[in-house]
Amino acid sequence: MRAPDWTPPSTHERPYRIEELARLASSAAYAGRDLTAPGVEGYDALWRWSVDDLDGFWRCVAEYLGLDLPGPALAEERMPGAVWFPDARVNYARAVLDGRPDDEVAVVGLTEDPGGTRTLTWAELRAEVAGAAARFRELGVGEGDRVVGYLPNTPDTIVALLATASLGAIWSVCGMDYAASAALARFGQLEPKLLVHATSYVHGGRTHDRSEVVAELRTALPSLVATIDVGDVEWAEAVGADPARELEFVEVTFDRPLWVLFSSGTTGKPKGIVHGHGGALLEQAKVAALHFDLGPGERLFWYTTPSWMMWNFVVGGLLTGASVVAYDGSPAHPATDQLWAITADHGVTATGMSPAYVAACQKAGVGPQGHDLSRLRRVGISGSTFPAVSHRALADALPPVVQIASISGGTDVVSAFVGPAPTTPVWAGELSRPCLGVALDAYDESGAPVRGEVGELVVTRPMPSMPVMFWDDPDGARYHDAYFDTFPGIWRHGDWITLTDHGSVAIHGRSDATLNRKGIRMGSADIYEPVEALPEVREALVIGIERPDGDYWMPLFVVLGDGVELDQALETRIKDAIRTHASPRHVPDDVIAAPGIPHTRTGKKLEVPVKKVLLGQDLSGALDPGSVDAPELLEWYAQVGTLHRP
Incomplete structure (x- = not known):
């Protein structure tokens, strides 16, 4: 059996949050057995319980996270169409904003210009969301209406999402690198009532004017009743309104649509993937708190744009009480190691980047070295497979306590199937373990499980954040064909994986490109x-x-x-x-x-x-x-x- 390249430190400042959950889960109300063994043995026992007893596990997670979700967790088990928490009423924005300490930092907004830093405390974030929501309501936005954003990665974009969610409306966003045709291929399907936009974004030392694209969007979306420019006085007056204004939340069913994320559009019309309030908040909070050990006092930064589900993942970090960094700029400007500089300068505890960025730094002879990473505990890697040689070179440049945390999931579940936990070892070129609550397996062509050889990545039991539907798919045929046409009742994701003899997962690429x-x-x-x-x-x-x-x-x-x-x-x-x-x-x-x-x-x-x-x-x-x-x-x-x- 191959030895790991990294093992968790024997001591740490406090119990990991996953250890706290394991102690709660060992109570008779949930598991009634000891799930608190140290290290990987404890994780594997906890994972096995989490997929054997989905109802008990997700009720336990909700309790641990302080979420009021009464009744059974998994009321009807089927794929597609599982019924989760039918008795619960939730709101994603409430889960983010309620009960946070007013004076602590929630969001740090950065640009390539060091003088462009903008910080929002929890009180300021709540006040801006309240002001934006009030303005949206005045414009006629209500439950089920669509609000779309053509925006860069700034605090304003987070505010617009949370304001939309607070009203029970449905959010969708494109980054400003998208051409008008690409944005319209997505927004045009939704018939939005409101467009929230900027007119420029910053990348590579240049300000890119997108006013012509915005004008085209306004003309080509006849359903719009209004547009708001986040750089204009209307937005400033809305978010700068009375800081004591009460923020009202529309409580919705667990599966009520929260946002629409779109597939890449490289094999046809972009598919609108719809996630519910409850599934998104529960799954994102689980990954952030238990797999990345985020909570109050921690800070998450992941290089992304609003077009990518990792932007939603970063916003989900707020569900744990952690603060997040929103960066509008190039990952390599003014210098190749820009992301490492941000990580150091802003006391980031979990940072994320792509394998391509790590490789570019290594070829340029730069990276973590020379930066104060004393607060860093995790480096997340996503977007594609992370080669073992790059992993080991990065590990050599990081403090020994830092875990390199490769994850794999997707827009489909706005979360991860496979990734790290703070108590699991890491093997270079592999992903540590299936995530909690993810009944992951590898199947051969006949639908039989395989070990130690290449198989299809499948999920054999439901996850709360599986899509509630595809947009404009009334009979569910496109949704079914996307995931369930190969193995009936089993989610086939489209990746080739190997489940190794030491419990890790190796990913070999897309099975449709085999x-x-x-x-x-x-x-x-x-x-x-x-x-x-x-x-x-x-x-x-x-x-x-x-x-x-x-x-x-x-x-x-x-x-x-x-x-x-x-x-x-x-x-x-x-x-x-x-x-x-x-x-x-x-x-x-x-x-x-x-x-x-x-x-x-x-x-x-x-x-x-x-x-x-x-x-x-x-x-x-x-x-x-x-x-x-x-x-x-x-x-x-x-x-x-x-x-x-x-």
Whole structure:
């Protein structure tokens, strides 16, 4: 059995919150057995109880978090369509704002300009939400109406979400890097009543004017009754109103829609994924408090934009009483190590970033070193698989107490399936454990569980934050087809994973982009890790193409550093690295230098769309160009496909 690369420190300042829950859960009312063994043994026992007794576990979590959720937790178990807490009435904004100490910091807003810091205490945040909610109500916004935001990552965006939620209205947001067409592909489905917007955002030392996009949104959304500019006097007067104004909350059923998050739109029209008030607040609070050990006195910062579910995850940190950092800017401006500087300067205890950012820092020779990270306890990693070599290099640069906490989940559940707990060890290149309450398994093609080999990531019992529905899907057919058409009654997420003999989870990439070479299934992540570790390679993309004659073509596209050419020596080094790290069967047929690799707006490589254009398929009706960071690159890949098709 492989030894872990990190183990929890033997002593810490106070009990971890997950240990507090374990003591509560060991009472006769919930488990009636000892779930408090130290370290990973205790976690595994707690996880097993959490998925065996969903009703007891989620009632225990609600009690621990101080949430008043009467009645049974799981009243009807089925997927899709589980019924959670039918007797409860909740409001996400109330769960965030009620009972917080007035004078403690809730939100820190940052820009690339060091002088642009803005801090809101809990009292100030509550007052601004009350003022915004009152203005929304005056404009006719009520329960079930849609409020959309075209906004950067600032405190105003958090205020707008919480004001919307307090009214029982439904929220959706796009970051301001989205073109008008991409924003309309999402907002146009919702028929919103109110648009809250900014007119510019800051990135890479430049202010980007988006007033023309805002004007187009106003014109193209006929359902709007009003728009509010957060940089205008109307917003200032609303949020700056009487700080003693009472904030009223509309209490709603547990599954009442809270927000609509959208899929990437890279394989068709963006799907509107609807989450309920109760499921979102319960699941987010669980992950933040129990897996990231956040609570009063802690501070969460994760580099994100409002377009990505990690923005919602950060807002969810407020549910624990922790404070959060909202940063409007580039992760690498004015210097490559900007995120580490923010983490140090603002006393962050849990910070988050992407594997690509960590790799960019490592290639630039910068990172945590030289920064005061004395308060840091966790570095979250999300967005794609984190290579073991990058993990170990990052660990060497961090204080020994800091846990590198890779997570994997998605917009679908606005949470994580797999991740860390403060009491679990960490293996480089792997994720520590399934999260509490997540009945995770790996299935083969026949639906049988597999161990120690690649299988489909499935969830065999409901989670509270599974979507309550897809938008504009009245019979639920699209929702069913997205997750339940492969294994009836079982959530299939679309990732290849391995459940290891030491209890961790290795993720190999999307199963819809599986490499299947002569009957051998392979994950793309196993190829990216050694290739992207080479100093000459910035990024890589591998695709598997089935040929009509039964042959299989597997090209590897590489984006090279400045001044680097793909000669025979470099190609040999690339193939040798793959052969050594993975296996001979992982070695590509061709290595091709590419001008770039297209991604979703949240940084995921477009493996499936690139495969389709290489095959000569027309994506004009199935791909939203606004969902791609560099759509013009797809034409280059189409030309490559023309040259290599038999």
